[in-house]
Amino acid sequence: MNLEQLPDISFVDDDVEKTLNNIITVYEAAEGRRLLPGDPVRLFLLAITQIIVQQRVLINHVKKMDHLKYAFGNFLDHIGARSETNRLAASPAQTTVKFTLSAPRPSAITIPVGTRITGSGSQLFFITKGVAEILPGSLTVDVPCECVQAGTVGNGFLPGQLDTLVDLIPFVATVQNITSSAGGAERESDDSYRERIRTAPEGFSTAGPEGAYQHWAKTASPAIVDVGVSSPSDAVVQVVPLLAGGAPPSQDILDAVAGALNDRRIRPLTDKVVVKAPTMKSFSIEFTYWISRERAAEATAIQAAVIQAVNDYMLWQKSKLGRDINPSELIRRVMVAGASRVNVVKPIFTEVNTSEIATASAPNVTYGGMADD
Incomplete structure (x- = not known):
């Protein structure tokens, strides 16, 4: 069951009116007299009620931290410890760098671990x-590299942009990243x-169910938000992060996922795990929208909101594997942004x-102007 579908819970009643009425009722029964609104005793009991209610709110808050739906921060880490599920630390971006010699050498040239590479004008090192x-007689070698600074800051260096060797190595003429740097992620968020x-x-099962492969694949990097698992043929498991x-x-991320899943304690002996990147299914966005004449004063703000809604829709559409291309979601977002009518040509x-x-x-977005409701 999805956690959001669970009903809300509370452990003590923190309703102010109910608590005040209970206190006043008990006092009036004990003293045998009525407490009118301006009675100093009633005002004193009101102050006491506020303290009691605040304590009850705190009790509810703290007690809810024992439950996965409500826990956050360090409380969530303690719940994770029960199943030996540790929060993923920030991870550095990964890339592969090609080292090229000026000419083949008769003896091997060693590239030490920790050799630094950067890009022109960049303050980041890989x-x-x-x-x-x-090797002797060879000119090049491809070497896995990672950013020295964990997090998303190292992502997005395109092939060829990391081209400066900081720690010089004899006979190495050029360096160049041959893959885009990616996979850097901040410390795992509470929701993830x-x-x-x-x-x-x-993950407790050793039979290789779909959920187990999804769980272990996500442990490879906190940057992974979704994992598709299928079996295209007997004993073959296809994993798509x-x-x-x-x-x-x-x-580099695909290799990390493959490494995590091929651990002998995780992968069933008879399974062949294939890790691949998702296939891109391209689609177009083309629509015209109108704004109600009654909201003419807001037209400029609404137009900006519509563009933002389209961008949010594009991000939403590609943020989950297997999410059907849904024009109804596009229409909903544009309407919420302030459009009074939307005519979508694409997508279907x-x-x-x-x-x-x-x-x-x-996207091809056309503003059709003002329209009467």
């Missing part, structure tokens, strides 16, 4: 994750961590499978 060698704790029991913001995973409803994400091209 370092090699392990020792590598350019809460969902992993909820699904942690799936998706990063935050609908970004496709880099090869299209089903998307669990290994695909729907990505939109540049």
Whole structure:
């Protein structure tokens, strides 16, 4: 069951009026007299009631922290400890860098671990994750690297942008990243961590259920927000991770997921795990919208809100694997932004499978002007 579907709970009654009435009723019964609104005793009891209610609110708040739906921060970490599900720390961006010699050498050239690479004008450094060698007679070697600073700050360096060798190595003429840097993520958020704790029991099984593969795949990086699992053929398990913001995973992230899932304590012996990036299912956005004449004074703000609604829709559409292309959601968001009428030409409803994400091209949005209701 989804946590949001669980009914709300409370442990003590924190209603101010009910608490005050109970206190006054008990006092009047004990003293045998009525407390009128201006009675000093009634005012004193009102002050006492406020203290009692505040304590009850605090009791409810603290007690709810024992439950997964309400816990946050360190309270959530304690709940995660019950199932040995630790919060994922911030992770650095990953990329692969090609080291190229000026000419083949008769002996191997060692690329030490921790060798630093950066880009022109950048203050960020990437370092090699392990020792590598350019073998005798060879010119190049591809080396996995990671950003020295954890978090999203290292994401987004396109191939060729990391091209400066900081720690010089004899005979190395050029360096260049050959993959876009990706996979950097901040410390796991409460919402993401809460969902992993909820699904942690799936990982207790050794039979390889879908939920177990999803759970363990997400442990590879806090940047992973969704995982598609399918079996295209007997004994083959296809795992498709998706990063935050609908970004496709880099090869480094795919390798990290494969490494996590192929642990002998996790993968059933007979399963062959294939980790691949999601397939992009492209679609177009084209519509015209109108604004009610009664809201003419708000027209400029509404137009800006509509553009933002379209951008939010595009992000929503690609932020989950297998999310069908849904023009009704687009219409809803544009209407909420302030449009009085929307005529959508594209997209049309299209089903998307669990290994695909729907990505939109540049939207074609036309403002049709003012219209009577």
